[in-house]
Amino acid sequence: MNIIGLICILIAQFFSGAGIVRLFRIQLSTVPSWCLSMITGVALTSFVPCFMQLLGIPITHTYTAISIGLFTALCSIPLILPFRMPRLGTIVLPKMYELPFILVFLFLIVSSLWRCFYFPPTPRDVLAGAELLAEFTVREHTMVNSVYSIDLHTTNNQFKSPYLTSLQIIYKLYVCPFGQLWLGSLFVPLVIWLYNILRDRIHSLLACMVLLMYFAIPDAFAYTYIMLYDFSNMVFFFSGFYFLTQYILHKRQPDFAFSVFLFGIATYIRVETLVLVALVSLMPAFNYYKEKLPLPRIALRTLLLMAGPVFFYIVCMHIFIPNFVPAKLDTAGQINQNLTDVSAYFTRLSAINDLLIFSEKGVLVFGYYMYFFMAILTFDLIFIRKFTREARMALFGIGVVYFGLAFLGYLLPLFDVLNTTKRGLFKVIPLISLYYANSGMITRISDYLKRKELKASEPDTQTTTAPRPVVASAKQKEGKAKK
Amino acid sequence: MHFKINLTLIAVLSIVLFFSIPFYNNWLNTNLLNPSLSFWTLYKQMDIEQRKISRFGYSYVIYKEVAGVFASAKIKNPVLLLPPDAFLKERRVTNLAVVEPAIFYYFTGHKAVWYNSPGVAAANCALVPDNNGKVVLKRITTPEDLNNMITAYKKYKID
Incomplete structure (x- = not known):
C-alpha cells in the first residue's frame, strides 16, 4: 500500500470538503466539522476523473494528481478568502466510562x-x-475503454453513477490495487459525527450504547468494507436529512442550502433517491404551511430543495450516460408498465415486512435493531406520549424511507426486495439513531444519569471553590465565641 | 468519582451482556473473531494474486489458467464461449462457477461470450467438460463446431 498516496488523497479530500463546508457557512463544533469535511470531500474528489474525461485529459498518475491538486485548490478557496485560521474549538475528551x-x-x-x-x-x-x-x-487511461467492446447484455451496471468508478480509479492509482479504502473515509467520520450528535443530546453512556447497536448491525457493518453504492447513499441521505432538520429547527439558511447539496450528492450516487427527496420535501412544506406562508412561496422553497437532486439526476442521466456510456439505456422499459394496479405497492410493502423485518432473514440483516426501535417507539407512544420536533422529523424520515422504498419497488420492478430494497433500508439506521437521541424514554434516563453525575461531582467542586474556607472560618469564629 | 467508576462498570457490563446475546455472540465469533479472518492469519498472505484466489475461489484459478493458455498458445484475439452453468452441472462439473462475460474480462482481460451474446460468432475457444468432472479448453476451428456447441447449450437457460 502506498501510504504517502493515501495521506495525500485524504488531505485533498479533507481540504476540498472543508472548503465547501466553509462556503456553505455551516456552524458546527470542531470534530463534527472535520467529519463533515471528510465526508463531503470523498464525494467531491469523485468528480475529478469525470471532469478529466469530459475535458479529454488522459487519466494517468501525473495528470490525475495535477487535476486533484487543482480541484482541491479550487474547492479550498473559501478557506483562504478571506483568510482565517481554522477555528479550533474545544475537543471534549472521552470520559472514563466511554x-x-x-x-x-x-x-x-x-x-x-x-x-x-x-x-x-x-x-x-x-x-x-x-x-x-x-x-x-487505470490500464487504458480513459473511462470510455475496452470494457464497452465486450458483451454487457447481462448487466446494467455500466449505467450506474460514476461515483464508485471514479473513487476506485483514484484509490487504485495512488493507494492500493483494490481501491476500496475510501469506504473508511466515509465510515470513520460518519460514526464520529453520529457519536457527537448523540452525545449532544443524551448522556454519553447511552450515546455509546446506541452507537454499539449501530455498529452491530451485521449487514450494515459488512457494507462498510464491501463496496457498493448503498452505504455511501445512506451517508449522504442522512447528512442531507440532518441538515434539513437543523434548518427547520434553527431557521439557518446555510443548513438548508447544504442539505440541498447533500441530497444532490445522494442522488448522484443512486438516482432513485430523487423520489425519496421528493417525499422528504413534504416535511419543510408542511412546516411552511404551519407558519402560514403563502402557497407560491411554499411551492418555490419546496422546489429549491429539489434543485440539487434534480441537477445531479440530470448530470447522471442526461450528461454522463449519453456522453460516457457507449450503450443505450432504456429508462422507460424499466418502469412498471401496469401502474394502475396499485395493489403491487401494498404487495411490496408487505414483502418488506415479511422478508426483511419480521423474518429470520431480517434478523440476519439488521440484528435486533429494528425490534429494539419498535420497542422504544411503542414505549414512547404508550407511556411518554411526548415527542420533540427532532424526534417527529426523524420518524418522518424513517417513514419516508420505508414507504418510499415500497413505492420505488412498485415503480421499478428491477428494484428487488432481497437486494436493492434491503440495502436501501440502511438509510433508516442513522435516522433511528437520531430518533433514539430524542426518544422520550432514553432522554429521561439520560436526564437522570446527568443529574446523578452532576450531583456526584458537586462535593469535588466544593473542595476547590471558595465557600469551604468561609464555612470553616465561621465555625472557628463560633468556637472562639463559645470559649 | 465513585459514580464514574459505577458508570464504567455499567459500560463494561453492558458490552458483555450485549455480546452474550446469542445472535450477537455468534456474529462476533464468526465475523470478527474468526481465526481465518484474523489479521495475523491474513497478514501472512499479502500477495495480490493469492488474495484474489482466496476471495474468488477455484473458478478464478481456472479462468487465469485459461488466460495463460491463450498466451502460451499465442491465440490471436481469443474469444471464449462460456457454457451455461446448468450444462456443466449436468455433466458433473460442480466446482466451477461460470461467470458472466464482464467478470471474465475483469479476471483475465480477454473476451468471452454466451451462446446468446451478440458477438457469439467471434468465439474461437470453448470450455468443455471432460469425463472426469473437469473442464478443458477446446479450440473452435470451424463454424460447424461452434454451431454444434450453441445448439447443445441452447437447451439451458443462462442465469
Missing part, C-alpha cells in the same frame, strides 16, 4: 479498514460494473 465502548468501536473500525484494504471487491454488481470500468480506466 473508554470500554471506544475500545470496542476501535476494534470494529480497524477490522472494517483492514478488510477494505485486504480483500478484493466481490459483489457481482461492481465486478461487472464500477470495479471493471475502474480497472480498465
Whole structure:
C-alpha cells in the first residue's frame, strides 16, 4: 500500500470538503466539522476523473494528481478568502466510562479498514460494473475503454453513477490495487459525527450504547468494507436529512442550502433517491404551511430543495450516460408498465415486512435493531406520549424511507426486495439513531444519569471553590465565641 | 468519582451482556473473531494474486489458467464461449462457477461470450467438460463446431 498516496488523497479530500463546508457557512463544533469535511470531500474528489474525461485529459498518475491538486485548490478557496485560521474549538475528551465502548468501536473500525484494504471487491454488481470500468480506466487511461467492446447484455451496471468508478480509479492509482479504502473515509467520520450528535443530546453512556447497536448491525457493518453504492447513499441521505432538520429547527439558511447539496450528492450516487427527496420535501412544506406562508412561496422553497437532486439526476442521466456510456439505456422499459394496479405497492410493502423485518432473514440483516426501535417507539407512544420536533422529523424520515422504498419497488420492478430494497433500508439506521437521541424514554434516563453525575461531582467542586474556607472560618469564629 | 467508576462498570457490563446475546455472540465469533479472518492469519498472505484466489475461489484459478493458455498458445484475439452453468452441472462439473462475460474480462482481460451474446460468432475457444468432472479448453476451428456447441447449450437457460 502506498501510504504517502493515501495521506495525500485524504488531505485533498479533507481540504476540498472543508472548503465547501466553509462556503456553505455551516456552524458546527470542531470534530463534527472535520467529519463533515471528510465526508463531503470523498464525494467531491469523485468528480475529478469525470471532469478529466469530459475535458479529454488522459487519466494517468501525473495528470490525475495535477487535476486533484487543482480541484482541491479550487474547492479550498473559501478557506483562504478571506483568510482565517481554522477555528479550533474545544475537543471534549472521552470520559472514563466511554473508554470500554471506544475500545470496542476501535476494534470494529480497524477490522472494517483492514478488510477494505485486504480483500478484493466481490459483489457481482461492481465486478461487472464500477470495479471493471475502474480497472480498465487505470490500464487504458480513459473511462470510455475496452470494457464497452465486450458483451454487457447481462448487466446494467455500466449505467450506474460514476461515483464508485471514479473513487476506485483514484484509490487504485495512488493507494492500493483494490481501491476500496475510501469506504473508511466515509465510515470513520460518519460514526464520529453520529457519536457527537448523540452525545449532544443524551448522556454519553447511552450515546455509546446506541452507537454499539449501530455498529452491530451485521449487514450494515459488512457494507462498510464491501463496496457498493448503498452505504455511501445512506451517508449522504442522512447528512442531507440532518441538515434539513437543523434548518427547520434553527431557521439557518446555510443548513438548508447544504442539505440541498447533500441530497444532490445522494442522488448522484443512486438516482432513485430523487423520489425519496421528493417525499422528504413534504416535511419543510408542511412546516411552511404551519407558519402560514403563502402557497407560491411554499411551492418555490419546496422546489429549491429539489434543485440539487434534480441537477445531479440530470448530470447522471442526461450528461454522463449519453456522453460516457457507449450503450443505450432504456429508462422507460424499466418502469412498471401496469401502474394502475396499485395493489403491487401494498404487495411490496408487505414483502418488506415479511422478508426483511419480521423474518429470520431480517434478523440476519439488521440484528435486533429494528425490534429494539419498535420497542422504544411503542414505549414512547404508550407511556411518554411526548415527542420533540427532532424526534417527529426523524420518524418522518424513517417513514419516508420505508414507504418510499415500497413505492420505488412498485415503480421499478428491477428494484428487488432481497437486494436493492434491503440495502436501501440502511438509510433508516442513522435516522433511528437520531430518533433514539430524542426518544422520550432514553432522554429521561439520560436526564437522570446527568443529574446523578452532576450531583456526584458537586462535593469535588466544593473542595476547590471558595465557600469551604468561609464555612470553616465561621465555625472557628463560633468556637472562639463559645470559649 | 465513585459514580464514574459505577458508570464504567455499567459500560463494561453492558458490552458483555450485549455480546452474550446469542445472535450477537455468534456474529462476533464468526465475523470478527474468526481465526481465518484474523489479521495475523491474513497478514501472512499479502500477495495480490493469492488474495484474489482466496476471495474468488477455484473458478478464478481456472479462468487465469485459461488466460495463460491463450498466451502460451499465442491465440490471436481469443474469444471464449462460456457454457451455461446448468450444462456443466449436468455433466458433473460442480466446482466451477461460470461467470458472466464482464467478470471474465475483469479476471483475465480477454473476451468471452454466451451462446446468446451478440458477438457469439467471434468465439474461437470453448470450455468443455471432460469425463472426469473437469473442464478443458477446446479450440473452435470451424463454424460447424461452434454451431454444434450453441445448439447443445441452447437447451439451458443462462442465469
